Amino acid sequence: MSRYDLVILNGTAVLPGLGPARMDIGVKDGAIAAIAGSLSAADGADVIDARGRHVLPGAVDSHSHIGIYRPFSADALSESTSAVAGGTTTMISYFRTGSHYLNKSGPYREIFPEVMKLSAGQFRCDYSYHVAPMTNAHLDEMEWLVDQGVGSFKLYMFYKSLTLSSDSTKGREYTMSDDYDLGYLYEIMERAAALSRARGKRISLSLHCENPELIRTFIARIKAQGLTGLEAYSHARPTLSEELAIEEAVVLSHAAGCPINLLHLSSGAAVTKGIEVKRRYPDDDILLEATLHHLMLNWNNSGGYTAKVNPPIRTPRDQEVLWAAVKNGDIATVVSDHACLTKDKKEGDFWAAWPGFGGTGFLYPALLSEGVLKRGLTLARAVDLVSANPARHFGLYPKKGAIAIGSDADFSIVDLEAQRTVTVEGLHSAQDFTPFEGMKLSGWPVVTLLRGQVVFKDGQPQGQPLGGFLRRS
Numbered sequence: 102m103s104r105y106d107l108v109i110l111n112g113t114a115v116l117p118g119l120g121p122a123r124m125d126i127g128v129k130d131g132a133i134a135a136i137a138g139s140l141s142a143a144d145g146a147d148v149i150d151a152r153g154r155h156v157l158p159g160a161v162d163s164h165s166h167i168g169i170y171r172p173f174s175a176d177a178l179s180e181s182t183s184a185v186a187g188g189t190t191t192m193i194s195y196f197r198t199g200s201h202y203l204n205k206s207g208p209y210r211e212i213f214p215e216v217m218k219l220s221a222g223q224f225r226c227d228y229s230y231h232v233a234p235m236t237n238a239h240l241d242e243m244e245w246l247v248d249q250g251v252g253s254f255k256l257y258m259f260y261k262s263l264t265l266s267s268d269s270t271k272g273r274e275y276t277m278s279d280d281y282d283l284g285y286l287y288e289i290m291e292r293a294a295a296l297s298r299a300r301g302k303r304i305s306l307s308l309h310c311e312n313p314e315l316i317r318t319f320i321a322r323i324k325a326q327g328l329t330g331l332e333a334y335s336h337a338r339p340t341l342s343e344e345l346a347i348e349e350a351v352v353l354s355h356a357a358g359c360p361i362n363l364l365h366l367s368s369g370a371a372v373t374k375g376i377e378v379k380r381r382y383p384d385d386d387i388l389l390e391a392t393l394h395h396l397m398l399n400w401n402n403s404g405g406y407t408a409k410v411n412p413p414i415r416t417p418r419d420q421e422v423l424w425a426a427v428k429n430g431d432i433a434t435v436v437s438d439h440a441c442l443t444k445d446k447k448e449g450d451f452w453a454a455w456p457g458f459g460g461t462g463f464l465y466p467a468l469l470s471e472g473v474l475k476r477g478l479t480l481a482r483a484v485d486l487v488s489a490n491p492a493r494h495f496g497l498y499p500k501k502g503a504i505a506i507g508s509d510a511d512f513s514i515v516d517l518e519a520q521r522t523v524t525v526e527g528l529h530s531a532q533d534f535t536p537f538e539g540m541k542l543s544g545w546p547v548v549t550l551l552r553g554q555v556v557f558k559d560g561q562p563q564g565q566p567l568g569g570f571l572r573r574s
């Protein structure tokens with residue numbers, strides 16, 4: 102009998118904090134049981150030869166939106182297929198009540214079990230949820246949600262205008278919420294802080310930082326000039342709005358003692374503000390996040406109108422400031438913010454078109470090509486950004502995010518040499534377009550393993566969905 106269920110031989114493993122090393126890996130019962138220089142094929146019931154490849158810990162894509170625009174279970178299946186194609190083995194997805202998703206409001210005690218049911222058996226990767234309290238009644242459900250394994254929450258700062266504006270009927274229809282303002286934000290922060298202290302773990306609040314009053318003013322101005330397109334959209338939701346929202350958020354989180362995640366910093370100004378507030382409050386727990394699309398796209402890209410997203414795509418200069426912050430460690434996590442939708446939702450009136458698009462299908466290739474190969478990001482840091490750090494900050498480390506004894510045997514085995522063009526088909530998503538089409542990337546996964554099982558190989562998903570829910574409490 103073999104000592105291990107599986108051995109991965111001859112590969113270059115990228116170990117957290119240590120970087121690349123020639124290592125063989127033994128897997129038993131879905132976990133990493135050996136990391137050694139000299140295992141042999143006889144040691145494993147199954148053998149993967151990773152000669153010439155890099156063996157990375159499976160990516161933990163800590164920002165995605167499963168079910169936001171499409172039927173929930175179908176979206177979980179198709180988009181987790183895209184995830185494993187891009188080397189992601191854990192998705193942490195946002196969920197909220199209101200318009201989109203399940204199109205309803207009500208207690209999470211009723212709705213969250215429905216989300217769990219719709220998720221079961223549909224994911225090809227492991228998954229977990231961040232949840233957004235939307236109504237006053239949801240505040241009293243935060244502790245219950247933590248007990249269900251939800252370890253983090255979210256607030257969309259720009260939804261405030263939807264409930265406060267003169268158009269508030271329409272806004273309330275969208276959010277199905279109560280007074281969604283800074284006072285409400287502070288109450289969420291107080292509760293998350295209290296839960297963090299009581300449970301002795303990081304229970305954080307993720308923030309979409311854009312200021313609604315400024316957006317309203319600037320959108321009116323840009324529309325009055327008759328402008329559309331990505332450049333106009335960027336001016337309509339200017340970086341000033343992100344900077345102000347970050348200021349508001351950190352003043353409150355500092356007072357409340359709440360760990361926060363400043364999501365998808367889109368611009369040089371926003372990331373500079375993020376770095377500044379971290380220095381101002383050195384003892385506060387403030388995580389800065391960047392997305393693939395803000396790193397990879399600018400408003401001149403060929404993706405054009407399909408790349409409409411909040412916060413908007415900015416300039417090449419903004420991209421380079423973001424990459425610098427990714428390289429030097431100011432930005433802790435890189436994510437896809439994956440939200441699958443079809444091209445028809447992007448067509449017609451530019452201002453009414455739905456925001457967002459998918460990207461999890463090339464999380465590792467994007468970071469390895471544009472970061473490691475093009476800009477000198479180290480492999481160790483690349484792995485930290487998309488695997489170890491999100492796992493650490495969202496309560497999954499070292500089960501996830503590490504190549505270490507006892508960690509789940511989640512791997513993305515990639516080929517850094519072979520270059521491939523991004524195509525819609527190659528992303529294995531239900532999305533029928535991609536703003537990234539035609540980009541040439543290296544570092545595509547050859548094999549993706551979830552808890553020792555091959556879930557993606559030779560360009561195709563393998564077997565039945567094996568993903569399970571990860572409780573983060």
Ligand SMILES: [Zn+2]
Pocket residue numbers: 164165166195438
């Ligand atoms: Zn998002």
